[in-house]
Amino acid sequence: MKKLIYAVALTLTIASLSSAAYGTTTTKTSRFPNIVGAVQFPQNKAKVVRDSFQLKIPQDSRALSQMTIAVPQGLTVRNDINLSDQSGQKIAADITVNARTITITFPQQVAPGTELNIDLNRVLISGTSNAWLYPVSVRLVGLNADIPVGVFRLRIY
Numbered sequence: 001m002k003k004l005i006y007a008v009a010l011t012l013t014i015a016s017l018s019s020a021a022y023g024t025t026t027t028k029t030s031r032f033p034n035i036v037g038a039v040q041f042p043q044n045k046a047k048v049v050r051d052s053f054q055l056k057i058p059q060d061s062r063a064l065s066q067m068t069i070a071v072p073q074g075l076t077v078r079n080d081i082n083l084s085d086q087s088g089q090k091i092a093a094d095i096t097v098n099a100r101t102i103t104i105t106f107p108q109q110v111a112p113g114t115e116l117n118i119d120l121n122r123v124l125i126s127g128t129s130n131a132w133l134y135p136v137s138v139r140l141v142g143l144n145a146d147i148p149v150g151v152f153r154l155r156i157y
Contacts, residue, residue, distance in 0.1 A: 033057045033064060033138050036115070038152040040132075051075075051120040053152040055136070063109035064116075066139035068146055069102040074127015077102060077120050086115040109141050131155045 038053040057064055071077050083091040083104070094105045102120075110116060132154045137146040 031058060031060055032147060033061060033140075033149045035136060035150040035152045038154055040154040047125050049123050049125060051123050051132070051134070051154060053118055053134070053136075055116040055118065055138075055149070057110060057112050057114050057116070059113045061112045062140040062142055063111055064114075064138055065106055065109050065141050066146075067104040067106075067116075067118075068137045068139075069104070069118075069120075070135040071100045071102065072127075072129070072132045072134060073100075074125065074129055075132060076124040076126060078122045078124070080121040082117075082119040082121065084117045086117070091116065 033055050036054045036056045038051070041050050041052075055067070077097055079095060079097045081095050081097075081102070081104070083093050085091060091110065092107055094107065096103045096105075104118075133151050134153075135148065135151045137148045139146055
């Protein structure tokens, strides 16, 4: 009986140390940018969090000129957004945050083969949900239309 109690206590301790909510994509394409991962930190009982996701631009894609992110109802995103590539180097961008839309325009196009890391810092949670859904669309060089590339989903337990 003691072993069972110790095993349960150890399992609960390890489970409580987990501090981030992870999300993954459901759609994989080879010619269009796609979302390859998402994370929210911290996960539990925080009213202000950082929501981050990664957008991969495949080698055989066109370069990226703009990105639009729809903000879910119940969240407020501030104009505190960091962009970097897979090596951690910051990427210059003009960022506009309106009530439910974030528009990121790149003065220099983002080349194919790049993985963008987007950090939405100081996101205020005022609603309740067990999954926040952010639809993402991009505008590629040479195209005049927004192309939906996926939804990054953050599940909260």
